[in-house]
Amino acid sequence: MIVSATEMLKKAKAGHYAVGQFNINNLEWTKAILLTSEEQKSPVILGVSEGAGKYMTGFKTVAAMVRAMDETLGITVPVALHLDHGTYEGVKACVEAGFSSVMFDGSSYDIDENVAKTTELVKLAHDNGLSIEAEVGAIGGEEDGVIGAGECADPAECKRIADLGVDMLAAGIGNIHGIYPENWAGLSFETLDAIQQQTGEMPLVLHGGSGIPDEMVKKAITLGVSKVNVNTECQLVFAKATREYIEAGKDKQGKGYDPRKLLLPGFEAIKEEVKVKMELFGSVGKA
Numbered sequence: 001m002i003v004s005a006t007e008m009l010k011k012a013k014a015g016h017y018a019v020g021q022f023n024i025n026n027l028e029w030t031k032a033i034l035l036t037s038e039e040q041k042s043p044v045i046l047g048v049s050e051g052a053g054k055y056m057t058g059f060k061t062v063a064a065m066v067r068a069m070d071e072t073l074g075i076t077v078p079v080a081l082h083l084d085h086g087t088y089e090g091v092k093a094c095v096e097a098g099f100s101s102v103m104f105d106g107s108s109y110d111i112d113e114n115v116a117k118t119t120e121l122v123k124l125a126h127d128n129g130l131s132i133e134a135e136v137g138a139i140g141g142e143e144d145g146v147i148g149a150g151e152c153a154d155p156a157e158c159k160r161i162a163d164l165g166v167d168m169l170a171a172g173i174g175n176i177h178g179i180y181p182e183n184w185a186g187l188s189f190e191t192l193d194a195i196q197q198q199t200g201e202m203p204l205v206l207h208g209g210s211g212i213p214d215e216m217v218k219k220a221i222t223l224g225v226s227k228v229n230v231n232t233e234c235q236l237v238f239a240k241a242t243r244e245y246i247e248a249g250k251d252k253q254g255k256g257y258d259p260r261k262l263l264l265p266g267f268e269a270i271k272e273e274v275k276v277k278m279e280l281f282g283s284v285g286k287a
């Protein structure tokens with residue numbers, strides 16, 4: 001059931017668990033995540049970056065595929081179709097295309113411009129029944145060619161953006177996208193705690209969820225994180241399972257070259273990874 005992320009995140013914040021955002025890249029990814037969510041009776045957020053949207057030939061294609069798949073698979077758990085790290089133009093395009101949730105990443109603007117643009121987009125999103133995520137403080141690593149440094153957000157700026165009526169707030173707490181470097185200092189729980197004290201009931205979002213030690217993820221959830229974004233780990237398990245299939249020569253046995261067979265181990269690996277994350281986040285059985 002495609003819905004905005006508002007209710008599922010309010011429930012998660014009140015219930016001290018988190019909903020996973022899993023990024024999608026194609027049909028196999030989408031099907032794996034939807035089926036696992038239904039099996040685990042877990043709410044879920046499907047993340048679509050601007051790059052992934054372009055890859056899938058545009059946000060309209062994505063919305064049509066996800067909505068049709070949700071219906072034909074008979075998915076009953078709440079599913080939000082969410083733009084990840086959207087630009088100002090990207091948010092507008094996703095509202096038009098039929099997404100149920102958007103993120104406006106204004107973290108590259110100065111705080112006044114971030115506030116101005118976020119204010120405008122909150123109205124647009126809410127007028128159309130979508131939920132909206134905003135960001136304060138760049139999240140490090142590389143996301144669609146944009147490289148941030150893993151900074152910690154200013155809690156007072158977080159409060160300013162939270163007060164604009166956004167439904168969820170991403171704030172840098174030393175997290176980065178992609179694989180964490182050996183010398184990573186870990187999450188700043190001090191910053192997270194200060195942000196939660198300033199923003200109260202606001203569901204907080206932890207980006208760069210891949211590769212953060214489980215204990216840190218759990219602690220972040222106790223400090224107000226209600227949404228954890230995972231992308232790289234699904235990509236890694238998909239690549240590993242596909243490589244093993246090819247290296248074992250299975251594509252050369254019978255009709256092992258059929259894409260429906262070739263992509264199956266990767267599909268199953270994503271399903272397993274999503275299940276493990278849902279258990280970690282505490283969202284199993286919460287739909």
Ligand code: 13P
Nearest residue numbers: 178207208210229231232
């Ligand atoms: P990872 O690729 O590090 O899991 O980050 C995902 C993310 O935060 C998407 O916004």
